[in-house]
Amino acid sequence: MVDLVATLTRWPTDLSAVPAGVSALEVRADLVGDLAPEALRFPGAVRYVLRSRAYGGRADDPPRRRHARLIAAARRYDRVDLEADRDLVPAVLAGVPARQRRICWHGRALPLDDLRARFRAMAAVPAAAYLLAPEAPTVEDALVPLHLLAELGRTDVTAYGTGPAGTWSRLLAPWFGTPVVTGPADGVAGGAGTVDGDGALSVQRLWADYGFPAVTAPRALCGMVGKAAPSFTRMLNRACRAHGGEAWYLPFLVPAVAGFRTGFWPAVPDGLDALGMPVRGLTVSAPLKEAALAVADEAAPAAWASGAANALVRRRDRWRAETTDSTAVVAVLRRAGVRVGGRAVAVVGCGGAGRAAAVALARRGADVTLVNRSEARGRLAGDLLGLRYAPLASFTPRGAAVVVHATPAAAEVPFPVHRLGRGAVVVDLVFTPGRTALVTAARRHGVLTIDGHAVLRAEARQQFRLLTSQREGVRHVSHSAP
Numbered sequence: 001m002v003d004l005v006a007t008l009t010r011w012p013t014d015l016s017a018v019p020a021g022v023s024a025l026e027v028r029a030d031l032v033g034d035l036a037p038e039a040l041r042f043p044g045a046v047r048y049v050l051r052s053r054a055y056g057g058r059a060d061d062p063p064r065r066r067h068a069r070l071i072a073a074a075r076r077y078d079r080v081d082l083e084a085d086r087d088l089v090p091a092v093l094a095g096v097p098a099r100q101r102r103i104c105w106h107g108r109a110l111p112l113d114d115l116r117a118r119f120r121a122m123a124a125v126p127a128a129a130y131l132l133a134p135e136a137p138t139v140e141d142a143l144v145p146l147h148l149l150a151e152l153g154r155t156d157v158t159a160y161g162t163g164p165a166g167t168w169s170r171l172l173a174p175w176f177g178t179p180v181v182t183g184p185a186d187g188v189a190g191g192a193g194t195v196d197g198d199g200a201l202s203v204q205r206l207w208a209d210y211g212f213p214a215v216t217a218p219r220a221l222c223g224m225v226g227k228a229a230p231s232f233t234r235m236l237n238r239a240c241r242a243h244g245g246e247a248w249y250l251p252f253l254v255p256a257v258a259g260f261r262t263g264f265w266p267a268v269p270d271g272l273d274a275l276g277m278p279v280r281g282l283t284v285s286a287p288l289k290e291a292a293l294a295v296a297d298e299a300a301p302a303a304w305a306s307g308a309a310n311a312l313v314r315r316r317d318r319w320r321a322e323t324t325d326s327t328a329v330v331a332v333l334r335r336a337g338v339r340v341g342g343r344a345v346a347v348v349g350c351g352g353a354g355r356a357a358a359v360a361l362a363r364r365g366a367d368v369t370l371v372n373r374s375e376a377r378g379r380l381a382g383d384l385l386g387l388r389y390a391p392l393a394s395f396t397p398r399g400a401a402v403v404v405h406a407t408p409a410a411a412e413v414p415f416p417v418h419r420l421g422r423g424a425v426v427v428d429l430v431f432t433p434g435r436t437a438l439v440t441a442a443r444r445h446g447v448l449t450i451d452g453h454a455v456l457r458a459e460a461r462q463q464f465r466l467l468t469s470q471r472e473g474v475r476h477v478s479h480s481a482p
Contacts, residue, residue, distance in 0.1 A: 002174040004213040005047070006185035006203045008032060008040075013186050015042060019207040021214065026182060027077070030059035034069060037076050047102075048073040049081045055106040056162075056198070071095030081131070084122050093125070101127035106162065109134050109141045115148050119157070129156050129179065136161025136199075139252045140263045142169035143271040149176035150275055164228065167199040168250040171210060172277065175217045181206055209237050216245060220278050222467045223250040225264065225292075226285030231431070235460040236283070240468065247280060247468055260288045265295050269314075281313045281467030286408075289323075289352030296321035306359045307384055308352030311466055322466055325353040326360030328458040329404060329427060332450045335458075338425050341365035343401035348372075348392065348414055350381035353429055354406030358385055366402070371395045371415075373407070397424065405429060410436045417441045425449070431456045 005024045006015075011032040015025075024045040027035055030052070037046040050069060051057020061069065063086065070087060073080050074096040082088060082096065084105040103122045110118065115134060122130055136142040142161030146169055149159050158178045160169040174181055183203040206212045222240070224233050228251065237249040254264045269279040284292040289308035293299060296312060299321040303309040309321035333340060345366040347358040354370070362368045362385070370385070372378030373392045382389035397403050398419045404427045407414060417438070420426070426442045431452030435443075442449040 002178075002213045002215070003180040004203060004206060005180050005182040007049075007182055007200070008035075009184050010186055011035065015040065015185065017204070018185050019203055021207055021212065022185075022203055023213070024078075024180075025185070028057070029069070029073070030057040034073070045078040047079040047081070048077040051081075051106075052083060052086065054085065055083055055104070067092050067095075074100055079128065082127075084118075088125050098126040099128050101125075102129040102131055103127045104131040104133070106133045107135070109137060109161070110144065112144050112147055115144055115159075116151070119148065119152070127156075129158065132157070132159040133162050133198075136163050136166030136169065138259060138263050139165050139168070139254055140267045140271070142166040143268065145169060146172060146176055146275060147271075149173060149178060153177060155179055162198045164199045165253045167201060168223065168252055170200065171248070171250060174215075175277070176275070181212050205234075209234050209241075210248070211241055211245065218245060218248040218277070220247045220280040221250060221272060222247050222281045222283075223252045223279070224283045224285065225252045225254050225260065226283075226288050227255050228253060229285060232283070232456060232460060235457070236464060236467075239460070239464045243468070249467075252282075254288065257287055257291050260291050261295070265291075279314065281311065283463050283467070284310050284312060286351060286353070293321045295319070302326050302356060302359055305385065306352065306355040308355060310352065310356070311463060313466055323352075323356045324459055324462040324466060325356035325429075327462055328455055329357040329429075330360050330364065331458045331462070332427060332454050333402065333425070335454075336425070336448065336450060338402065338448075340402060343367065344369070344399055345402045345404065346371050346390075346395070346397060346400045347404045347406060348395070349406030349429075350374075350378050351406060354404070355381055355385060357404050357406060357429075358387060361402075361404070362387060369400075397421075400424060402427065405438055409438075413437050413441045417445050417447065420445065420447050423448075427455065428452050429455050 003023045004021050005026050006018050006022045007026040009028050009031050025042045026047045029050045050059045052059045070092055079100050080096050081102050081104050084103055145159035155177050160173045183200045183206045233251050240247045240249050254260050272279050289310055292309040292312055297318040303321045303323040309323050310325050311322040313320045340361055342365055345361050346369050347354050348371040350370055350372040358368050369388045369390050370382050371390050371392050375391055378389045395415050396419050402425045406429045410430050410432045425448045427450045428439050430436050439449050439451045
């Protein structure tokens with residue numbers, strides 16, 4: 001059992017929305033002020049945090065005033081955070097008993113030797129708990145605090161990488177001795193599916209998506225590598241939980257190809273293997289799909305033919321490149337009762353997803369034309385796949401039974417929808433919280449439209465099967481809202 005702690009970052013906040021499993025409330029006094037604990041009416045322990053600007057907070061009190069606030073907090077709160085660089089002075093240590101102290105350090109990313117030395121200096125001062133939170137500019141930087149935890153073997157030390165690239169390390173830290181997992185109480189998610197710049201998931205997501213505090217260690221890991229995709233990650237992880245929690249699905253934020261080839265791969269899978277947390281499979285998002293194919297030991301025919309992969313699956317010691325971009329498009333068309341054999345199909349966009357969809361549709365007998373804004377890239381894709389190419393600037397969908405939109409454009413209509421014929425179908429691969437401009441225009445024109453939400457659910461079902469080799473949990477994905 002791990003303590004689930006809610007961080008109060010705004011006041012007033014409706015604490016009735018905090019999950020029942022939350023055992024403590026952490027008050028960020030640098031954000032909400034020195035609240036009276038009894039006024040919060042919280043049934044569990046209440047902790048005091050006065051994060052300085054040097055540690056990423058907003059407190060800028062002079063030392064005398066800061067130390068007075070900490071000493072006063074010790075008389076009202078159950079625990080008080082003391083910053084290793086400014087609070088370990090005789091007056092504060094005399095006023096805050098060791099049983100109430102958590103000694104904290106926030107700073108830049110450090111190699112393991114330096115982080116180890118930092119902890120030794122902190123541990124020289126008695127405390128109930130210790131926190132080390134180095135920045136994690138990259139996913140691989142977040143491995144370092146986990147290695148420290150595994151080495152220490154203690155249950156009074158919390159360590160993880162901060163920032164969106166370190167979110168995954170917060171989730172795994174409890175399996176290496178960290179006694180708590182912390183998230184903002186208000187549940188208002190920001191960039192990369194986290195609530196603040198620290199990379200912390202809200203307590204609502206920690207409870208609903210990962211099952212904290214009553215969880216058991218996963219036997220294997222899966223994850224999303226690439227740009228943030230909170231809805232997709234949520235669906236896959238909930239499916240994993242529904243199947244018994246044997247695998248966890250984690251967010252690995254790697255926004256650029258260079259970071260994938262020179263940092264993430266193979267350092268993170270190998271590093272997690274060394275920690276006893278084997279990686280079973282990875283979903284790979286744009287713009288990493290071509291790079292994923294390049295690093296694989298072998299490739300499925302569809303991935304090879306399209307020149308891109310959106311999944312890397314581990315079988316024993318070999319990594320196999322796969323793609324579900326192709327099968328997801330076929331699946332949503334089949335579900336809608338749309339036949340493609342012998343019919344004209346246009347695929348707008350020649351990236352990894354567009355090429356994979358074109359390959360699958362052509363193999364099912366469709367007469368496929370590739371459409372792209374860049375002529376050089378479009379002709380290259382056409383030559384690679386043996387398909388016709390048409391420039392987007394002059395493309396008209398007249399005569400196409402199905403148009404698949406596979407560019408990132410969400411706010412513009414990429415082709416003249418009013419020229420679609422009766423009975424035409426538009427499949428939009430773009431996923432946004434609301435409707436894209438294309439979906440809105442196509443539905444206004446009376447065209448059957450399959451939006452990115454439906455495609456996302458189909459992708460999630462197929463990724464679950466592929467990465468976990470399981471089928472039973474798929475029904476939990478199919479009814480999950482994005």
